[in-house]
Amino acid sequence: MSVISFGEIGAIIIFFIGVYGVVARRNIMKTIISLGIMDAAVILFFVATGRNNVAGESITGITTVEDALPQALMITAIVIGIAVTAVALTMFIYLYHKYGTTNWEKARKMRDEE
Amino acid sequence: MNIPLWVPVLLPVFFGILTYALPGKLKKIVTLTGEGAALTACLLIFLQCKDSPITLSLGGWNPPVGIVLHADEFASVMILLTTFLFLMLTIFENKQKSANKIFHMLFLILEGLLCGIFLLDDLFSIFVLIEVSTIIVALLIMFNRGSRSMYDGLIYLLISIFSATFLLFGLALLYKQTGTFSLSLLGEILQNVQNTQSLYLPYALILTAICLKAALMPLFSWLPKAHATPGSPSVVSAMLSGLYVKSGIYLFIRCQNAFSVIDTQSFFLIAGIVTAVIGFVLAIAQSDIKLILSYHTVSQLGLIMIAINMGDEIAMWGGLFHVVNHAIFKTMLFLGAGEIIHEYKTRNIYEMKGVAKRMPYISAAMIAAILGITGAPLFNGSISKYMISHGTSNMVGEMALIIISMGTIISFLKLSQIFFGGNNKTRVKISLNRTLVCVILGSICLVFGLLGAPIINLLFGVSVEIDVAGYLTKSLIFFSSVAAAWLIYRYLVKGRKLWNHIRKFDLGFNTIALSVVLFFGVLTAYLYLV
Numbered sequence: 057m058s059v060i061s062f063g064e065i066g067a068i069i070i071f072f073i074g075v076y077g078v079v080a081r082r083n084i085m086k087t088i089i090s091l092g093i094m095d096a097a098v099i100l101f102f103v104a105t106g107r108n109n110v111a112g113e114s115i116t117g118i119t120t121v122e123d124a125l126p127q128a129l130m131i132t133a134i135v136i137g138i139a140v141t142a143v144a145l146t147m148f149i150y151l152y153h154k155y156g157t158t159n160w161e162k163a164r165k166m167r168d169e170e
Numbered sequence: 171m172n173i174p175l176w177v178p179v180l181l182p183v184f185f186g187i188l189t190y191a192l193p194g195k196l197k198k199i200v201t202l203t204g205e206g207a208a209l210t211a212c213l214l215i216f217l218q219c220k221d222s223p224i225t226l227s228l229g230g231w232n233p234p235v236g237i238v239l240h241a242d243e244f245a246s247v248m249i250l251l252t253t254f255l256f257l258m259l260t261i262f263e264n265k266q267k268s269a270n271k272i273f274h275m276l277f278l279i280l281e282g283l284l285c286g287i288f289l290l291d292d293l294f295s296i297f298v299l300i301e302v303s304t305i306i307v308a309l310l311i312m313f314n315r316g317s318r319s320m321y322d323g324l325i326y327l328l329i330s331i332f333s334a335t336f337l338l339f340g341l342a343l344l345y346k347q348t349g350t351f352s353l354s355l356l357g358e359i360l361q362n363v364q365n366t367q368s369l370y371l372p373y374a375l376i377l378t379a380i381c382l383k384a385a386l387m388p389l390f391s392w393l394p395k396a397h398a399t400p401g402s403p404s405v406v407s408a409m410l411s412g413l414y415v416k417s418g419i420y421l422f423i424r425c426q427n428a429f430s431v432i433d434t435q436s437f438f439l440i441a442g443i444v445t446a447v448i449g450f451v452l453a454i455a456q457s458d459i460k461l462i463l464s465y466h467t468v469s470q471l472g473l474i475m476i477a478i479n480m481g482d483e484i485a486m487w488g489g490l491f492h493v494v495n496h497a498i499f500k501t502m503l504f505l506g507a508g509e510i511i512h513e514y515k516t517r518n519i520y521e522m523k524g525v526a527k528r529m530p531y532i533s534a535a536m537i538a539a540i541l542g543i544t545g546a547p548l549f550n551g552s553i554s555k556y557m558i559s560h561g562t563s564n565m566v567g568e569m570a571l572i573i574i575s576m577g578t579i580i581s582f583l584k585l586s587q588i589f590f591g592g593n594n595k596t597r598v599k600i601s602l603n604r605t606l607v608c609v610i611l612g613s614i615c616l617v618f619g620l621l622g623a624p625i626i627n628l629l630f631g632v633s634v635e636i637d638v639a640g641y642l643t644k645s646l647i648f649f650s651s652v653a654a655a656w657l658i659y660r661y662l663v664k665g666r667k668l669w670n671h672i673r674k675f676d677l678g679f680n681t682i683a684l685s686v687v688l689f690f691g692v693l694t695a696y697l698y699l700v
Contacts, residue, residue: 094335160679
C-alpha cells in the first residue's frame with residue numbers, strides 16, 4: 057500500500073470540516089457551502105491519489121506518467137458539483153421567498169404549521 | 171435480434187428531449203412511443219439474458235479503464251420492471267393538465283437514468299447517475315411548487331448529496347488501493363486480498379451512502395418526507411416508493427457481492443429487523459394516507475434487507491421477488507391513494523368513507539394490492555414471504571417475521587376502513603386510462619400469487635418448490651395473525667394517546683445528517699471490532 061501523501065491528509069481534514077458544517081450548522085446557506093467544501097475535499101483527494109501512482113503501478117502500464125483517470129473523472133465530479141449547487145441554491149431561494157428564513161428549524165416549524 | 175445494452179439507457183433520454191423539443195400536441199404520442207419502445211427493448215434484453223448474461227464495453231475499452239454495461243438476470247428483471255411501471259404511470263398521468271412537457275421530459279430522463287443504474291458495472295458512473303437522478307427526483311417532488319414540498323424536496327436533495335459525497339470519498343479510497351471502479355473486477359480482485367482491514371473505511375463510506383438510498387434505519391427520515399409530500403403528483407410518489415428506493419437495494423446487493431470478503435451479514439440482518447419494526451410502528455401511528463404508505467415502504471425495505479442478509483438461497487430469491495412484488499402493489503396503492511385524495515380533498519383516513527361504493531374498480535384493485543402486501547394466501551406477497559421465511563433457522567427469526575407481518579396487517583386494517591361506511595353513494599367518474607392501469611396492476615398481484623413458482627422461474631431462472639403443507643401452515647398463521655392484529659388494533663391502537671406522540675416523530679435536517687455520520691461511525695466500529 058502506498059504512503060499517504062500530504063494532499064490526502066489535507067483532503068481528509070477538509071472533508072470532515074465539511075461534515076461538521078453540515079451536521080452542526082442550522083443555516084441552510086451554510087449547509088450548501090459545507091457540501092461544497094466536502095465535494096472539494098474529495099476532488100483534492102482524487103487528484104492527490106493520481107500523483108501517488110507515479111512510482112507505483114500505473115494502470116495504463118506506462119510508469120513514467122501519472123495516472124490520468126482520476127483527473128478525468130474529477131472533471132465530471134466538478135461539473136456535477138456545480139449543477140447540484142445550482143439546483144440547491146435555486147430551491148433555497150424559493151424556500152426563502154415562502155418562509156423568509158434561512159434556518160432549518162424555523163423552516164420546519166413553519167412547514168408543520170401549514 | 172440483439173439489442174445493445176445502451177438502448178434502454180439512452181432511448182428514454184432521447185425521447186424525453188424530443189418531447190420537450192416538439193410542439194405540445196405531440197407530447198402524448200412521443201412519450202408513449204418512447205416508453206413503449208423502451209419496454210420492448212428491455213423485453214428483448216430480458217429474453218436474451220435467459221441464455222447468458224450480456225456485457226457491453228463502451229467504446230471498446232475494457233475494465234479497469236473502460237465503462238462496462240452488464241445485464242444478468244436480476245438486472246434485466248429490474249430494467250423490465252422499471253420500463254413497465256414507467257409506461258403504466260405515463261398512461262395513468264396522460265390526461266392530467268399538470269403533466270406538461272417538462273414533467274414528461276424529466277420523467278423519461280429519470281427512466282433512462284434508473285435503467286443505467288441497474289445496468290452499469292462501473293461504480294463511478296453509478297455515482298454520476300445517482301447524483302443526476304437525485305436532482306431530477308428533487309425537481310419532480312417540488313414540481314407543483316407547494317411550499318411544503320419545497321422544504322421536503324430541499325431536505326431530500328441535500329441529504330442525498332451529503333451521502334453521495336460519502337460514496338465519492340469511499341470511491342477515492344477504493345481507487346487508491348485497487349485502481350478500478352468496476353464492480354465485477356473488484357469482486358475478483360478482492361477475493362485475493364489478505365489484509366481486509368484496509369478495505370473497511372472505503373466499504374463503510376460506500377455502504378453508508380447506499381443504505382441511505384435503501385432507507386435503512388436510522389437513515390430513513392428523508393423517505394416519508396420525499397414520498398408523501400403534499401402537492402407532488404401521485405405518480406411521482408408511486409414511482410419513488412415503488413421503484414426508486416429499489417435502486418438502493420439493488421446497489422446494496424451488488425456491493426455486497428463485490429465486497430464478499432467482508433462479512434457484515436449479521437449487522438445488516440439486525441438493521442433490517444429494526445428498520446422493519448420501526449417502519450410499521452410509525453406507519454400505524456399515522457393518519458395521513460400517503461404517510462402510512464410511505465412509512466410502510468420503510469418497513470417492507472427492512473423485510474427485503476432481512477431476506478437478502480439471511481445467507482439462505484431461497485430466502486434471497488424470495489427477497490428479490492418481494493422487490494418486484496412490492497414495486498407493483500406499492501405503486502398501485504399510491505395511485506389509488508392519489509385518486510382518493512383528489513376526490514375527498516383530504517389526506518386524513520378518518521375523513522374518507524365509503525370508497526368501495528364510490529370507486530369500485532379502484533377499490534377492488536387497492537384491496538388486491540392490500541391483500542398482496544399483507545401476504546394473504548393466493549396473492550403475490552404470500553409467495554415471497556413464504557420464501558423469505560424459509561431462511562429462518564430458529565424460533566427468533568420466525569417470530570420476528572410474524573411480528574413484522576402482523577404490524578403490516580395492523581397498519582392496513584387501519585387503512586382499509588376507508589372502504590366502508592359513508593352516506594354519499596354517488597359514483598365518482600374516473601377516466602378510463604386510470605381505471606385500466608389500476609386494474610392491470612391489481613390483477614398482477616393476483617396472477618403473481620396464483621402462478622408464484624412458474625413466474626419466479628420465468629423471472630430469475632430459479633425453480634422453487636412451494637410445499638403445499640408449508641403454504642397451508644403459512645395461510646393458517648396469516649389468518650390467526652389477522653385475528654390477533656384486529657384485536658391489537660381494536661384495543662391497543664384505536665384512540666390511544668400514545669400513538670399521537672409517536673406520530674409527531676420527525677427529524678430535522680441536522681439530525682438526519684447526524685444520523686448518517688453516526689451510522690457510518692457504527693458501521694466502521696463494527697467492522698474493526700467484530
